[in-house]
Amino acid sequence: MTESRFSTEPARPRAPRARGKSRDGDKRERILRAATKVFARKGFYATKVSEVAKAAGVADGTIYLYFKSKDDLLVSLFEDRIMLLLATLDRALGERPTPEERLRCVIEMQLGLLEGERDLAEVITINLRQSTRLMKQYAAPKFALYLDTIARVIADGQKAGTFRADVSPHIVARTIFGALDGITMTWALGKAEAGGLSRAATQVADVLLEGLLARR
Amino acid sequence: MTESRFSTEPARPRAPRARGKSRDGDKRERILRAATKVFARKGFYATKVSEVAKAAGVADGTIYLYFKSKDDLLVSLFEDRIMLLLATLDRALGERPTPEERLRCVIEMQLGLLEGERDLAEVITINLRQSTRLMKQYAAPKFALYLDTIARVIADGQKAGTFRADVSPHIVARTIFGALDGITMTWALGKAEAGGLSRAATQVADVLLEGLLARR
Amino acid sequence: MTESRFSTEPARPRAPRARGKSRDGDKRERILRAATKVFARKGFYATKVSEVAKAAGVADGTIYLYFKSKDDLLVSLFEDRIMLLLATLDRALGERPTPEERLRCVIEMQLGLLEGERDLAEVITINLRQSTRLMKQYAAPKFALYLDTIARVIADGQKAGTFRADVSPHIVARTIFGALDGITMTWALGKAEAGGLSRAATQVADVLLEGLLARR
Amino acid sequence: MTESRFSTEPARPRAPRARGKSRDGDKRERILRAATKVFARKGFYATKVSEVAKAAGVADGTIYLYFKSKDDLLVSLFEDRIMLLLATLDRALGERPTPEERLRCVIEMQLGLLEGERDLAEVITINLRQSTRLMKQYAAPKFALYLDTIARVIADGQKAGTFRADVSPHIVARTIFGALDGITMTWALGKAEAGGLSRAATQVADVLLEGLLARR
DNA sequence: AATGAATGAGAATTCATTCAT
DNA sequence: GATGAATGAATTCTCATTCAT
Numbered sequence: 062m063t064e065s066r067f068s069t070e071p072a073r074p075r076a077p078r079a080r081g082k083s084r085d086g087d088k089r090e091r092i093l094r095a096a097t098k099v100f101a102r103k104g105f106y107a108t109k110v111s112e113v114a115k116a117a118g119v120a121d122g123t124i125y126l127y128f129k130s131k132d133d134l135l136v137s138l139f140e141d142r143i144m145l146l147l148a149t150l151d152r153a154l155g156e157r158p159t160p161e162e163r164l165r166c167v168i169e170m171q172l173g174l175l176e177g178e179r180d181l182a183e184v185i186t187i188n189l190r191q192s193t194r195l196m197k198q199y200a201a202p203k204f205a206l207y208l209d210t211i212a213r214v215i216a217d218g219q220k221a222g223t224f225r226a227d228v229s230p231h232i233v234a235r236t237i238f239g240a241l242d243g244i245t246m247t248w249a250l251g252k253a254e255a256g257g258l259s260r261a262a263t264q265v266a267d268v269l270l271e272g273l274l275a276r277r
Numbered sequence: 278m279t280e281s282r283f284s285t286e287p288a289r290p291r292a293p294r295a296r297g298k299s300r301d302g303d304k305r306e307r308i309l310r311a312a313t314k315v316f317a318r319k320g321f322y323a324t325k326v327s328e329v330a331k332a333a334g335v336a337d338g339t340i341y342l343y344f345k346s347k348d349d350l351l352v353s354l355f356e357d358r359i360m361l362l363l364a365t366l367d368r369a370l371g372e373r374p375t376p377e378e379r380l381r382c383v384i385e386m387q388l389g390l391l392e393g394e395r396d397l398a399e400v401i402t403i404n405l406r407q408s409t410r411l412m413k414q415y416a417a418p419k420f421a422l423y424l425d426t427i428a429r430v431i432a433d434g435q436k437a438g439t440f441r442a443d444v445s446p447h448i449v450a451r452t453i454f455g456a457l458d459g460i461t462m463t464w465a466l467g468k469a470e471a472g473g474l475s476r477a478a479t480q481v482a483d484v485l486l487e488g489l490l491a492r493r
Numbered sequence: 494m495t496e497s498r499f500s501t502e503p504a505r506p507r508a509p510r511a512r513g514k515s516r517d518g519d520k521r522e523r524i525l526r527a528a529t530k531v532f533a534r535k536g537f538y539a540t541k542v543s544e545v546a547k548a549a550g551v552a553d554g555t556i557y558l559y560f561k562s563k564d565d566l567l568v569s570l571f572e573d574r575i576m577l578l579l580a581t582l583d584r585a586l587g588e589r590p591t592p593e594e595r596l597r598c599v600i601e602m603q604l605g606l607l608e609g610e611r612d613l614a615e616v617i618t619i620n621l622r623q624s625t626r627l628m629k630q631y632a633a634p635k636f637a638l639y640l641d642t643i644a645r646v647i648a649d650g651q652k653a654g655t656f657r658a659d660v661s662p663h664i665v666a667r668t669i670f671g672a673l674d675g676i677t678m679t680w681a682l683g684k685a686e687a688g689g690l691s692r693a694a695t696q697v698a699d700v701l702l703e704g705l706l707a708r709r
Numbered sequence: 710m711t712e713s714r715f716s717t718e719p720a721r722p723r724a725p726r727a728r729g730k731s732r733d734g735d736k737r738e739r740i741l742r743a744a745t746k747v748f749a750r751k752g753f754y755a756t757k758v759s760e761v762a763k764a765a766g767v768a769d770g771t772i773y774l775y776f777k778s779k780d781d782l783l784v785s786l787f788e789d790r791i792m793l794l795l796a797t798l799d800r801a802l803g804e805r806p807t808p809e810e811r812l813r814c815v816i817e818m819q820l821g822l823l824e825g826e827r828d829l830a831e832v833i834t835i836n837l838r839q840s841t842r843l844m845k846q847y848a849a850p851k852f853a854l855y856l857d858t859i860a861r862v863i864a865d866g867q868k869a870g871t872f873r874a875d876v877s878p879h880i881v882a883r884t885i886f887g888a889l890d891g892i893t894m895t896w897a898l899g900k901a902e903a904g905g906l907s908r909a910a911t912q913v914a915d916v917l918l919e920g921l922l923a924r925r
Numbered sequence: 926a927a928t929g930a931a932t933g934a935g936a937a938t939t940c941a942t943t944c945a946t
Numbered sequence: 947g948a949t950g951a952a953t954g955a956a957t958t959c960t961c962a963t964t965c966a967t
Contacts, residue, residue, distance in 0.1 A: 109956090126931075131959090191407045229480060235463050239455045242459055243455015243459070244448070269485075269488055271487065272487040272489070330950095336950055339947085340942095541937085542938080552953045555953070619838045623754065661912060664913065667891050673887065693883075696876045700876060757960090759961080770965080773964080774927075
């Protein structure tokens with residue numbers, strides 16, 4: 062019935078009681094992984110929920126036990142992964158003292174995380190942008206967090222006198238993110254040769270670092 | 278779904294008898310402009326053909342006199358604009374002798390073209406990616422042309438000894454494109470303040486140029 | 494997309510421009526008639542929209558050109574018919590001067606209208622009650638109008654001294670309506686023999702009138 | 710839909726081993742009571758089995774240990790209650806010698822039983838009609854029993870010379886039932902003020918009795 | 926007996942596209 | 947060429963029911 066079609070909670074999939082930890086905890090993850098793969102191959106809109114279900118080896122309805130809607134699936138995918146990236150990045154940055162190292166760390170991290178996971182790379186650089194609404198409402202905020210982290214690396218380097226001070230940390234952060242995203246996109250859309258991303262990473266880092274260093 | 282209805286001929290919109298250029302050329306253009314605006318606001322998939330029709334002030338069926346399908350509309354949009362960008366860029370590059378100038382030209386061109394047309398910027402950086410198949414089949418080739426043009430600017434500069442020779446022109450081209458695309462995306466998704474893009478352009482150019490210059 | 498699923502207008506089916514008056518005006522009516530028939534046979538919930546469409550000789554989607562939803566179909570059915578009943582009743586009452594005549598008129602009208610249309614009778618006495626929400630939200634108000642009309646007939650008769658004054662006109666109105674509704678229901682659920690309703694009408698009227706007359 | 714899943718055996722809820730009557734009889738009753746409440750609030754079709762389960766404090770699957778299907782739940786509800794009404798009525802009628810008293814007894818019984826149980830009233834007057842098939846297949850026969858009992862009261866009164874003989878006992882029975890049902894329906898849909906029903910009962914009885922008495 | 930996660934058939938609704946006017 | 951009413955294929959999501967534990 063039409064009775065009431067909306068609920069406002071931001072999608073808190075009632076994770077069924079984790080008996081042992083095997084079956085159930087797995088299932089959500091299995092669905093996410095299947096979604097990543099299928100979305101990457103066919104695109105978000107061209108993918109049927111039933112295809113994700115089949116790929117995950119569950120019934121169609123099961124998807125809706127863990128995710129509120131097809132949209133929620135994409136959003137969850139993004140949130141799960143970017144949060145992971147953020148956490149990993151923060152940890153790694155903690156161990157790099159100099160601004161140069163920290164910048165290289167950001168670059169290697171973003172490209173490195175995706176190198177092993179072409180599908181994920183494709184979902185993030187391409188699919189996520191497939192729903193304007195999702196993009197604007199959900200992705201944007203999380204995404205801003207990530208950009209802020211990069212901008213802070215730049216700003217710190219500027220304060221330390223390592224990086225030139227005549228450019229905006231935020232613009233530089235977007236430049237760096239965009240550069241890496243562009244590299245990833247062409248890589249994911251093209252051959253995606255092994256090692257391609259890390260080779261590119263080094264060169265991008267070389268150029269950007271050189272461009273950012275303060276000249277006395 | 279729509280994807281499957283897509284037929285593979287590269288979209289030959291039977292331009293109705295071009296009498297002078299008045300009546301018909303107008304209508305096609307009007308539809309394209311309307312599509313740009315609506316796609317930008319709601320996203321490609323969330324936009325109904327009937328909405329484009331209403332925005333263009335024509336009947337639903339009329340769209341199909343000028344475009345083969347909804348997909349064709351998006352592809353045509355992209356092709357029309359990137360071709361324009363390419364032509365303009367080529368012309369402009371002809372007048373810039375030094376590698377530095379030429380690189381700045383590329384940067385200013387890409388950001389400049391979009392600065393005045395936020396909707397177009399949004400369509401190109403976001404909407405185009407909404408159909409994976411479109412992206413892979415249609416956009417990729419044209420897009421490669423554009424990247425090649427940039428790569429050539431770099432390669433020429435390397436040959437002239439102006440740019441460092443230890444980086445791949447293609448990787449650099451992707452880096453540059455990605456950087457600009459990222460800037461545009463965050464601009465389009467965010468405030469999109471006037472002048473924001475050109476200010477950013479200068480800084481991006483400064484950094485990238487500095488990073489690319491050959492050190493003796 | 495989920496974007497926005499509700500619109501608040503109470504279902505104003507954009508009646509397509511009545512060219513001539515043949516095709517289009519017809520279609521809405523044709524669908525209503527088909528719905529009446531199918532709902533009566535199978536019940537509202539057991540009826541698929543596609544079945545109504547087939548019965549009406551239109552495509553599934555066409556239903557939605559004239560009605561907002563399956564629910565709207567049922568509500569429209571009810572509103573159209575009860576409004577007709579009300580109008581007819583008001584007209585008829587205008588010509589009956591005495592309270593007795595007026596009461597008989599009400600009874601004959603309600604049963605008479607339905608006698609020729611068994612399907613409609615079934616929809617009104619049975620199907621309409623199938624959606625609690627519809628019943629409470631839409632039917633109740635219109636229904637109250639009808640009850641008020643009956644109550645007024647009683648009250649007038651009381652004022653004129655014809656009807657006993659020791660009973661509430663509203664309770665009597667409900668009693669009368671219920672009695673007629675019950676008669677109709679058993680008739681519609683059972684044999685529904687021709688003439689059954691009018692024969693019953695006379696007897697019901699006899700009993701109720703006798704029960705209502707003021708005894709000096 | 711659900712209708713089609715309906716199997717035709719008349720619902721043989723395997724009452725789990727009735728040890729004394731404690732455990733299990735309880736649970737069945739608890740489920741019925743919960744169903745009554747929820748069906749009344751939301752309607753039969755809009756109610757999910759899981760909602761009934763939650764209201765009854767049992768697991769979804771448990772419902773199916775006591776009832777064959779959702780439909781069976783409604784049918785059982787109806788049968789349980791109408792059987793109760795019939796038994797109570799029969800007993801009460803045994804103690805009333807005169808036709809007038811017997812008729813008043815019928816009226817007070819039907820309204821009285823429901824007065825205390827608004828939910829039940831709603832289920833019987835509204836929800837039961839929600840499944841046409843249920844109505845036609847299951848309710849109709851039991852219902853006929855009830856109508857027959859009323860008709861017999863009338864017929865007896867006619868034989869005794871108390872009631873007018875020029876009306877069909879069956880039509881009168883339907884009239885009486887309908888009148889009471891109509892009263893109940895408007896009461897359940899509306900305010901449902903306490904005492905409303907019994908006050909109405911007296912008036913309805915007054916009118917109907919007066920209308921039915923034989924005039925010498 | 927009780928549970929509730931999983932199932933998957935089923936249906937309403939949408940919307941790109943067509944075609945009679 | 948232009949129109950827009952009509953079409954009907956296609957897809958998300960719901961929910962009664964099952965069954966392994």
